[in-house]
């Protein structure tokens with residue numbers, strides 16, 4: 001299944017730029033909702049992923065690729081298993097590529113001190129993050145304000161899609177927003193919500209999948225043997241060679257992210 005809705009907003013205090021990528025443009029003030037929702041035809045929706053909030057200047061840096069991180073340069077797929085790069089969507093600022101390493105990750109600590117479930121939640125989430133660190137340098141940070149990717153133990157809001165009357169329950173949601181960093185680079189940050197009720201293999205799989213989106217795989221694989229398969233499967237696969245091949249291709253693409261924001265006045 002493909003994308004169901006795709007909405008983009010780019011707003012600034014001075015002006016508003018609206019970009020239509022496929023279907024609709026929706027405008028909101030302040031916190032905006034730039035949504036890219038991907039659903040499936042199945043009853044259980046693994047995830048949808050969305051992006052939001054772009055208080056950036058009207059002059060986005062031109063699209064340019066960054067040097068490939070050494071971890072991906074070194075990656076060789078001896079199995080030649082291909083990729084699903086064609087399923088990955090560029091955004092209006094190009095591909096969602098990180099260029100400052102390590103990528104800083106914050107995992108919400110357990111709040112209920114005696115809760116075994118909460119402890120297991122953090123353990124599984126951290127493990128999935130660890131798995132990706134082979135392919136891109138990651139660092140766990142202690143403060144959410146320092147994070148590029150924040151993982152929160154929270155049930156995602158119900159989502160109502162225009163073509164369906166029933167709101168859909170989701171176990172995970174990944175969103176991003178953009179901002180201009182102190183050193184004037186167009187930057188992005190991700191928030192991943194993962195349901196507290198998810199446990200064990202399901203949570204591990206969901207985190208692995210959502211984190212792949214946050215690293216830049218903004219799309220889904222059509223094959224159930226990939227971590228970024230569009231639907232939840234019982235025996236979730238580890239990160240596959242195809243997942244990494246796709247990630248590597250994403251990082252070869254041009255982006256406005258990580259480049260200096262020009263002043264077009």
Ligand SMILES: [Zn+2]
Nearest residue numbers: 047048049209
């Ligand atoms: Zn997904």
